[in-house]
Amino acid sequence: MNISVIIRRHRLLLGAGTLLGLAGTAATLVQPLLIGGLIEAVATDRPVLWPIVSIAALFAADALLAATHFYLIGRAGENIVLDMRTTLTGRLLHSQIRAFNKLEHGDVFTRTVADTSLARIALSSSVAQIITSGFTTIGCIAVMAWIDWQMLLVTAGCLGAASTIALGLARAVRKAAVANREDTSAYGSGLLRVLGALTTVKASRAEQREEERLHTLADAARGSGIRVTRLSAMLMPAMNVGTQVSLAVVIAWGMARTATGALPVADLTAFIMYLFYLVSPLVMLFMSLGEFQQGRAAIDRVQDLAAIDQEETGDATGSGTVAGAPAVEFETVTFSYSDTAAPAVNDVSFSLPATGVTAIVGPSGAGKTTLFQLVERFFTPDRGTIRLAGTDTASMPLGELRARIGLVEQDSPLMRGTVRENLTYARPDATLEDIAEAVEAAHLTEVVDALPDGLDTELGEGGTGLSGGQRQRLAIARALLTRPDVLLLDEATSNLDSDSETALRDAITTIGARCQVLTIAHRLSTTIGADRILVIEDGRLRASGTHAELMDGDTTYRRLAGRQLAPAGAAS
Numbered sequence: 001m002n003i004s005v006i007i008r009r010h011r012l013l014l015g016a017g018t019l020l021g022l023a024g025t026a027a028t029l030v031q032p033l034l035i036g037g038l039i040e041a042v043a044t045d046r047p048v049l050w051p052i053v054s055i056a057a058l059f060a061a062d063a064l065l066a067a068t069h070f071y072l073i074g075r076a077g078e079n080i081v082l083d084m085r086t087t088l089t090g091r092l093l094h095s096q097i098r099a100f101n102k103l104e105h106g107d108v109f110t111r112t113v114a115d116t117s118l119a120r121i122a123l124s125s126s127v128a129q130i131i132t133s134g135f136t137t138i139g140c141i142a143v144m145a146w147i148d149w150q151m152l153l154v155t156a157g158c159l160g161a162a163s164t165i166a167l168g169l170a171r172a173v174r175k176a177a178v179a180n181r182e183d184t185s186a187y188g189s190g191l192l193r194v195l196g197a198l199t200t201v202k203a204s205r206a207e208q209r210e211e212e213r214l215h216t217l218a219d220a221a222r223g224s225g226i227r228v229t230r231l232s233a234m235l236m237p238a239m240n241v242g243t244q245v246s247l248a249v250v251i252a253w254g255m256a257r258t259a260t261g262a263l264p265v266a267d268l269t270a271f272i273m274y275l276f277y278l279v280s281p282l283v284m285l286f287m288s289l290g291e292f293q294q295g296r297a298a299i300d301r302v303q304d305l306a307a308i309d310q311e312e313t314g315d316a317t318g319s320g321t322v323a324g325a326p327a328v329e330f331e332t333v334t335f336s337y338s339d340t341a342a343p344a345v346n347d348v349s350f351s352l353p354a355t356g357v358t359a360i361v362g363p364s365g366a367g368k369t370t371l372f373q374l375v376e377r378f379f380t381p382d383r384g385t386i387r388l389a390g391t392d393t394a395s396m397p398l399g400e401l402r403a404r405i406g407l408v409e410q411d412s413p414l415m416r417g418t419v420r421e422n423l424t425y426a427r428p429d430a431t432l433e434d435i436a437e438a439v440e441a442a443h444l445t446e447v448v449d450a451l452p453d454g455l456d457t458e459l460g461e462g463g464t465g466l467s468g469g470q471r472q473r474l475a476i477a478r479a480l481l482t483r484p485d486v487l488l489l490d491e492a493t494s495n496l497d498s499d500s501e502t503a504l505r506d507a508i509t510t511i512g513a514r515c516q517v518l519t520i521a522h523r524l525s526t527t528i529g530a531d532r533i534l535v536i537e538d539g540r541l542r543a544s545g546t547h548a549e550l551m552d553g554d555t556t557y558r559r560l561a562g563r564q565l566a567p568a569g570a571a572s
């Protein structure tokens with residue numbers, strides 16, 4: 001994301017808002033001169049109607065310009081934040097899984113929600129404020145010098161000292177505010193971490209410990225927040241003292257000079273009014289500079305996140321299928337998660353026909369899930385080729401590749417929403433007949449019929465409201481709705497009751513008749529019923545065959561089958 005491109009896109013609104021702000025400032029600056037003129041007219045007995053009308057018109061113009069300036073800059077700011085958030089969410093959704101896995105979710109949340117807001121303030125109101133306050137400050141000083149340069153020197157001395165203190169304070173406020181943002185972000189991340197595993201926290205009786213940890217984090221945020229308030233609280237009084245001292249000096253010296261006739265009363269009044277007008281823009285200038293600095297730090301954080309590596313979507317050169325080709329083919333595929341790690345998949349080759357059930361078995365950490373990640377192109381192989389219906393997946397458009405595959409993960413992520421919304425997530429245009437067919441193939445018809453509102457039953461976060469087995473079969477039905485050529489299924493390791501287990505096995509058999517089902521099997525009943533079994537160990541394909549063949553010929557399979565297959569303590 002390029003911030004200057006985003007600003008350029010909104011330059012019209014920002015420019016118009018700033019121009020109106022400047023016009024409003026000019027209107028403010030003329031006011032004391034006109035009031036001085038009015039005083040002079042009264043003093044010299046000249047007609048006062050015209051000065052009064054001009055002052056009233058100027059007040060009205062000032063109010064109108066200020067309101068329009070505020071609205072336009074606010075609107076530009078909201079447009080900028082929308083632009084940044086839309087770009088960021090797009091970049092995150094299309095990011096490479098490898099890069100995304102490295103991110104801390106709480107931090108992503110803070111950058112997307114809070115930092116974009118700070119960036120908005122910096123890019124819209126702070127910049128506009130710096131320009132208009134700067135203009136007012138320079139304008140006031142210029143007019144004051146024109147009225148009486150000696151009194152300006154006195155004022156500059158007093159206000160200059162106060163400004164130096166204020167500048168130091170503004171810098172300290174900025175530093176403290178950055179620390180406060182980091183502390184708040186740490187509390188947010190901590191909270192997200194705990195809420196994401198609330199059942200584990202409860203089961204581990206860690207509520208008290210987590211409460212204390214979160215309290216410590218929240219307390220750190222309170223501490224830095226109080227520091228921001230303490231420093232900000234001194235900013236205004238520092239400027240006020242400067243103003244009061246300069247005001248006292250200007251009034252005393254000015255009155256003495258008016259008494260001798262060296263300074264007209266109207267000039268003294270105008271000078272004092274400019275002195276008042278000068279203070280608030282000066283404070284605003286310092287505060288806006290501080291805000292802008294804070295915003296710049298936020299912009300850096302947003303830009304950092306937006307630079308996340310993107311998935312290659314691929315071109316159309318790899319489209320299409322080759323008639324009669326195997327559904328899935330691995331040819332000497334090798335893949336490591338990092339340069340230093342041992343290969344998670346090592347020189348694996350196999351070929352699977354258009355239909356049937358293939359079970360993958362192997363000890364925990366053998367590389368079974370990694371095979372799925374490679375088929376989906378969440379990661380790309382270091383060596384070798386993966387083909388889907390005869391076409392190299394590396395050259396296939398990503399959308400086409402994933403449309404041909406159905407993926408059902410072990411913990412079957414369902415989302416908050418109705419059963420129907422969950423089912424049609426990958427195919428929102430599915431008809432009622434399509435839904436009924438997929439639900440039937442996943443052996444879920446009776447379950448859905450028994451739900452209080454059928455397909456319209458609301459599920460909780462992560463699909464709560466259904467049993468683990470039902471959740472996984474719902475995920476299978478969801479995958480089936482896209483009519484995939486290949487269904488990748490990571491069987492749940494959790495113990496299913498015998499009804500659920502039978503339903504799952506029957507569903508796999510039914511679906512195996514219409515596409516290739518590649519399942520990471522944790523149950524003996526699945527491998528016994530499979531057309532072929534691939535035994536994976538240490539990333540290598542060590543054997544393949546039917547249950548009977550492998551029981552005879554492969555020691556690893558025999559050992560796993562003896563343990564009923566699910567790797568002991570598997571937690572993948």
Ligand SMILES: Nc1ncnc2c1ncn2[C@@H]1O[C@H](COP(=O)(O)OP(=O)(O)OP(=O)(O)O)[C@@H](O)[C@H]1O
Nearest residue numbers: 337344363364365366367368369370567570571572
């Ligand atoms: N995202 C990742 N980053 C780095 N290493 C990983 C990642 N995912 C898996 N690994 C490593 O790759 C190897 C294979 O993991 P994989 O998840 O494919 O095994 P698995 O056979 O599916 O295991 P399980 O049966 O326990 O689910 C393991 O050594 C694991 O530590």
